[in-house]
Amino acid sequence: MVVREQYRHELSGAPVEPLYRIPHLEIRDIRVFADKTTAAKAAGEHIIAQVLQKPDSVITYATGNTMLPVYRHIAQQVEQRMVDFSQTSARHLDEYVGIRFTHPESFAGYILNEVIRPFHVPPNRSFLINGNSLNPASEAKWYNSAMKNPPADLVILGVGPHPGAHIAFNESGTNFTDETHIALLDRVTIQRDIDRGGEGFPSAFTQGPANIFAAKDIMLVAYGQDKGQALRRALTEPISEDCVASGLRLPGVGNKVTLFIDEAAAQVITAA
Numbered sequence: 001m002v003v004r005e006q007y008r009h010e011l012s013g014a015p016v017e018p019l020y021r022i023p024h025l026e027i028r029d030i031r032v033f034a035d036k037t038t039a040a041k042a043a044g045e046h047i048i049a050q051v052l053q054k055p056d057s058v059i060t061y062a063t064g065n066t067m068l069p070v071y072r073h074i075a076q077q078v079e080q081r082m083v084d085f086s087q088t089s090a091r092h093l094d095e096y097v098g099i100r101f102t103h104p105e106s107f108a109g110y111i112l113n114e115v116i117r118p119f120h121v122p123p124n125r126s127f128l129i130n131g132n133s134l135n136p137a138s139e140a141k142w143y144n145s146a147m148k149n150p151p152a153d154l155v156i157l158g159v160g161p162h163p164g165a166h167i168a169f170n171e172s173g174t175n176f177t178d179e180t181h182i183a184l185l186d187r188v189t190i191q192r193d194i195d196r197g198g199e200g201f202p203s204a205f206t207q208g209p210a211n212i213f214a215a216k217d218i219m220l221v222a223y224g225q226d227k228g229q230a231l232r233r234a235l236t237e238p239i240s241e242d243c244v245a246s247g248l249r250l251p252g253v254g255n256k257v258t259l260f261i262d263e264a265a266a267q268v269i270t271a272a
Contacts, residue, residue, distance in 0.1 A: 016042040019263060022270060024235060026249035029258040032266040036223040040069035043156075043221045043260040047074060048083050050154050050217065055084065057153040060091040060207070061115050062168075063107045066158045066221055068114065075118035085119040091127045091147065093157075093168040093212075096201035097182060099131035105198050106131060129205045136182055140205055144180035147211045155215040159222050161192055165230035165245040167220075169206035176247045178208035209247050218248065218257045228268030231261070235269060 016038060018031035033039035047070070050057050061067070077083050092111045099106050108128040116126050127146050133139035160166035166174075169183045183206045194200040212218065222231055234245035241247070248257050261269075 016045060018042070022266060024249075024254075026254040027235065027257050027259065028255050030235075030266075031258065031260055033260065033262055036262045037069065039221065039223060039260045039262045041073050043070045043219065044073035044077075046219055046258065046260070047154065047156065048077060051083055051085055051088055054153060056087040056089070058089045058091070058150060060093060060147075060152045060155040060212075060215065061111055062093050062156045062158045062221075063110045063114075064158050066223060066227075067156070070156075070221060071114045071118070075114075078119050085121050087125075088119075088121055089125040089127065090116055090119075090121045091152065092129065093155075094204050094206040095129040095131040097131060097136050097203040097205060099201065101128075101130070101132065105193075105201070131205065136205070140180050140182055143205065143207075144211070147180060147207060148214075152211075152215040154217045154219065155212050157212070157218065157220040159220060159227055159230045159234065159245050161188060161226060162229040162233060163243075164188060165234045165243045167209070167212060167245050167248070169204040170209055170244040172242045172244070174209060174244050175241055176209045176213070176244070176250065179210045180205065180207050182206075209244055213247065213250065213253045216256065218253070219260065220248070220257065221260045222265050223262045224264050225268050228261070228265035231259070231265060232269045232271075 018033050020032050022030040022032060024030055033042055078085060092107055095107045101108055108131065111128060129143050130139055157167050164172045164186055169185060171183055171186045182203055184203050190200045190202060233243050239246045239249050248254060
């Protein structure tokens with residue numbers, strides 16, 4: 001592993017400190033940063049610290065615009081040879097059903113371009129869902145087996161829009177015990193994708209809550225008032241499968257969860 005002692009010192013002695021923390025009885029740590037840039041850098045350093053501590057870490061990566069500054073911060077450190085991801089394994093959370101790998105909305109393509117290639121994760125350590133599989137049920141079954149052997153050391157999450165506040169593509173009503181499956185997407189999720197210029201795929205492969213909750217460490221990154229509304233429901237309302245993100249507060253799960261959020265999101269969460 002190639003790691004500069006200077007970077008070890010930077011991580012241990014001068015990390016990106018949050019403005020403050022939101023105390024929560026069921027969540028290990030909620031860190032609030034001034035803006036999305038600072039929150040993303042802190043999240044990136046958390047991932048780097050995981051790899052410095054365990055060079056062969058198994059990491060499940062989320063996709064989306066929220067994660068781009070996180071991964072690009074890490075890519076810069078990899079390029080400067082301050083951390084080595086070549087012994088890690090990469091997985092991802094979800095993928096649309098019926099999508100080709102080369103499609104611009106493919107999450108597998110996103111992970112390849114934003115994580116696997118820039119982090120130099122070897123192909124034989126990269127596990128990606130084939131969204132265009134001729135047998136989606138078999139693909140989901142295969143991926144579920146891969147996710148359990150072994151469980152992830154770290155899962156990286158975003159959060160879906162209010163009111164569903166889904167994690168991965170586990171929409172409202174998904175059982176906390178569900179494993180990798182094919183999900184029918186909520187109309188709010190589909191419309192959000194259409195509003196962004198997407199096709200609005202109606203279904204997706206997704207790791208289930210049980211896969212996510214089994215990870216040794218879980219982190220969630222979110223910015224802005226819209227994500228703050230989703231997190232407010234997940235963090236303050238009763239734990240319920242109607243809001244799958246609230247399952248991050250379950251006994252044995254919440255003590256593994258760290259949130260990296262900006263102040264705009266925090267203000268919504270803590271509003272009276």
